[in-house]
Amino acid sequence: MKRILVTGGAGFIGSHLCERLLNEGNEVICLDNYFTGSKTNVVHLMDHPYFELIRHDVTHPFFIEVDQIYNLACPASPVHYQYNPIKTIKTSVMGAINMLGLAKRIKARILQASTSEVYGDPIVHPQKESYWGNVNPIGQRSCYDEGKRCAETLFMDYRLQNNVDIKIIRIFNTYGPHMNPNDGRVVSNFIVQALKGEDITIYGDGTQTRSFQYVDDLLEGMIRMMNSRDGFWGPVNVGNPIEFTMLELAELVIKLTNSKSKIIHLPLPQDDPTQRQPDITLAKKELNGWEPKVKLEQGLVKTIQYFDGLLG
Numbered sequence: 001m002k003r004i005l006v007t008g009g010a011g012f013i014g015s016h017l018c019e020r021l022l023n024e025g026n027e028v029i030c031l032d033n034y035f036t037g038s039k040t041n042v043v044h045l046m047d048h049p050y051f052e053l054i055r056h057d058v059t060h061p062f063f064i065e066v067d068q069i070y071n072l073a074c075p076a077s078p079v080h081y082q083y084n085p086i087k088t089i090k091t092s093v094m095g096a097i098n099m100l101g102l103a104k105r106i107k108a109r110i111l112q113a114s115t116s117e118v119y120g121d122p123i124v125h126p127q128k129e130s131y132w133g134n135v136n137p138i139g140q141r142s143c144y145d146e147g148k149r150c151a152e153t154l155f156m157d158y159r160l161q162n163n164v165d166i167k168i169i170r171i172f173n174t175y176g177p178h179m180n181p182n183d184g185r186v187v188s189n190f191i192v193q194a195l196k197g198e199d200i201t202i203y204g205d206g207t208q209t210r211s212f213q214y215v216d217d218l219l220e221g222m223i224r225m226m227n228s229r230d231g232f233w234g235p236v237n238v239g240n241p242i243e244f245t246m247l248e249l250a251e252l253v254i255k256l257t258n259s260k261s262k263i264i265h266l267p268l269p270q271d272d273p274t275q276r277q278p279d280i281t282l283a284k285k286e287l288n289g290w291e292p293k294v295k296l297e298q299g300l301v302k303t304i305q306y307f308d309g310l311l312g
């Protein structure tokens with residue numbers, strides 16, 4: 001049994017991770033300030049004898065004894081991370097410094113939930129880890145993209161300078177149950193709109209692409225990375241390489257929900273990446289042949305069931 005700290009543990013991905021780590025026989029400490037996460041995401045874990053929930057903001061130092069730290073605290077949806085951009089960048093940068101400082105002191109292994117956004121609006125396609133990206137440092141998305149890039153730098157420097165045992169994964173668009181219905185990300189928006197019979201809002205002409213990964217596939221990759229061999233710290237892409245346009249996604253959601261919703265087009269937000277697809281060669285090699293198993297249609301059906309229950 002390991003003692004594991006999950007920052008951002010009451011969020012969408014964090015809540016699934018806490019549950020899975022508990023099911024695997026670990027003790028889990030979930031730390032969250034509830035900015036975008038919620039106690040309702042982890043309420044079913046409260047009675048577990050090895051689960052502990054702590055309200056804390058990672059921009060402030062935190063002291064605890066654990067074996068492993070998963071650093072997930074950070075709003076991930078453009079709507080939420082742009083709401084208070086200074087706080088977003090503080091969360092990424094000061095959160096990384098505080099958690100790396102903790103890892104250094106207690107000699108814990110620490111994994112950073114980085115993002116495909118470090119590639120910005122990529123010119124190289126699909127994206128390999130060796131690509132440095134195409135990021136606007138002064139745009140609306142910069143607080144998130146540059147915060148996450150700086151966090152990667154901090155992770156690498158703590159390894160070099162202080163020998164901290166780090167792991168970095170670059171997560172590509174992930175979806176599933178426990179997404180916040182007001183999250184603003186495309187999968188939750190389209191499903192909620194389709195279930196309510198509201199217009200499906202495509203930003204721009206809908207030809208931009210994303211590669212959608214179901215949350216269970218991400219968890220498998222993330223946990224394999226945390227427990228990967230000494231001497232491998234990444235960064236490693238964890239995502240589903242099958243790429244869809246937003247138009248294709250909208251049509252699939254309408255079909256699966258049997259909805260009468262109509263598609264409408266709204267303006268494309270600033271710096272919205274036109275295409276995104278992970279090259280997962282490195283993940284396959286280093287993470288024991290890891291690859292995504294859940295097809296978009298299967299994952300959407302499970303996510304639709306969740307939102308259907310939530311919306312009543």
Ligand code: NAD
Nearest residue numbers: 008010011012013033034035036037057058074171173174
């Ligand atoms: P989410 O918004 O559901 O979860 C983030 C959690 O962090 C929330 O519970 C929030 O309350 C908490 N949080 C935010 N600021 C905090 C702070 N200052 N102190 C403590 N807690 C704080 O988002 P998610 O999709 O679950 O993302 C989790 C992590 O994975 C994030 O770091 C995100 O950048 C990364 N990621 C997610 C995706 C994706 O597609 N979902 C893609 C790439 C990277």
Ligand code: UDP
Nearest residue numbers: 078184185186187189201202203208246272
């Ligand atoms: N998007 C959309 N309609 C929505 C929400 C998002 O067309 O209601 C588009 C958005 O412009 C982007 C893609 O869907 O091109 C993915 O957006 P999301 O916010 O989910 O993630 P990110 O842009 O961070 O990959």
